[in-house]
Amino acid sequence: MKAHHIAALIGCVGLSGIALTDAFVQATTGHDSILAADDGPVGAIVASDIWHGLTYAALTWVLITEAARFGAANRVARICRWVLVVCLAASAVSFVAIVPTLLLTQSQDGAFAAVFGALGTPIFFGTILAAIVLGLSLIRMNPVGIGGRVLALILPVTAVIVALAFLAPAYAHPGWVETVVNFGIALIGVGAVSRSAAEAGAVAGFSPSSSRP
Numbered sequence: 001m002k003a004h005h006i007a008a009l010i011g012c013v014g015l016s017g018i019a020l021t022d023a024f025v026q027a028t029t030g031h032d033s034i035l036a037a038d039d040g041p042v043g044a045i046v047a048s049d050i051w052h053g054l055t056y057a058a059l060t061w062v063l064i065t066e067a068a069r070f071g072a073a074n075r076v077a078r079i080c081r082w083v084l085v086v087c088l089a090a091s092a093v094s095f096v097a098i099v100p101t102l103l104l105t106q107s108q109d110g111a112f113a114a115v116f117g118a119l120g121t122p123i124f125f126g127t128i129l130a131a132i133v134l135g136l137s138l139i140r141m142n143p144v145g146i147g148g149r150v151l152a153l154i155l156p157v158t159a160v161i162v163a164l165a166f167l168a169p170a171y172a173h174p175g176w177v178e179t180v181v182n183f184g185i186a187l188i189g190v191g192a193v194s195r196s197a198a199e200a201g202a203v204a205g206f207s208p209s210s211s212r213p
Contacts, residue, residue: 011055019175053095145192
């Protein structure tokens with residue numbers, strides 16, 4: 001793993017901790033955790049927002065740095081990468097600068113905050129949908145490594161959450177899907193074989209099957 005992977009994974013661990021803690025607190029108490037509640041401690045909320053933003057920035061770093069991995073992928077995967085870059089970069093700026101500023105200046109009820117809040121929803125769903133489509137597009141041919149396999153788990157996890165919404169609504173929390181999305185993106189490029197290595201192996205006559213007795 002490279003520096004961008006490590007930074008993204010550290011961010012994802014913290015982000016999943018925040019999301020899943022909130023899921024557990026909601027399920028057991030019916031209330032948001034202090035890191036998600038609008039009326040929670042300002043310092044905790046700002047710290048959570050900044051951690052979100054830095055993690056999204058690290059995930060954007062992964063997608064930009066690992067762009068070459070998508071050279072062998074299909075067109076749909078390449079388009080999804082750009083959608084994710086735009087959405088995650090916008091989320092990074094929002095959570096690092098805009099959201100904390102609105103909170104600290106108590107400007108959440110202003111016109112700018114209303115417009116900004118309206119833009120947040122399509123950015124969030126754009127990230128989730130692009131990640132789902134990316135995972136599906138990499139099922140047959142996956143040149144991006146472990147991250148592509150993790151992203152393919154989004155649909156099964158989503159199906160479990162939908163089932164929980166009917167069977168145990170208290171435990172149906174979007175944090176589970178967000179965790180899969182974030183770790184899937186963070187691991188893009190990890191375990192992937194470079195094109196030059198694959199070509200060298202082909203020239204030498206080596207393949208996974210040729211090494212078996």
